[in-house]
Amino acid sequence: xxxxxxxxxxxxxxxxxxxxRYMHPEVDKEKCIGCxxxxxxxxxxxxxxxxxxxxxxxxxxxxxxxxxxxxxGVCAQVCxxxxxxxxxx
Numbered sequence: 001x002x003x004x005x006x007x008x009x010x011x012x013x014x015x016x017x018x019x020x021r022y023m024h025p026e027v028d029k030e031k032c033i034g035c036x037x038x039x040x041x042x043x044x045x046x047x048x049x050x051x052x053x054x055x056x057x058x059x060x061x062x063x064x065x066x067x068x069x070x071x072x073g074v075c076a077q078v079c080x081x082x083x084x085x086x087x088x089x
Contacts, residue, residue: 017044021071023086027062031083034060038075038084044068047075 036049039062046068049060062075062084076084 016067017070021069022089023071023073024066024069024089025064025071025073025075025084026087027064028083028085029061031081032061033081033083034062035080036062037078037080038062041074041078042069043072043074044070 034049039047039049046065048063048065050063064075071086071089073086076082076086
């Protein structure tokens, strides 16, 4: 039996790739239901559900780290309520 690998992201060593994208995802906080469907599909692990802001954290909305987001648009494609839309930079 073979076991799978677990990829752990180390933000200290990760290159900041967000500067070269021409499209970026925007989260409509009114539409976002905080389901987290987008999180496992992000190839750069640049989406969190929740917030660093304690007042907003309880509302559980998708937050995107634009320093690492490449603008691939996968998150917008998998969002079940279409709360994420791609916009030109």
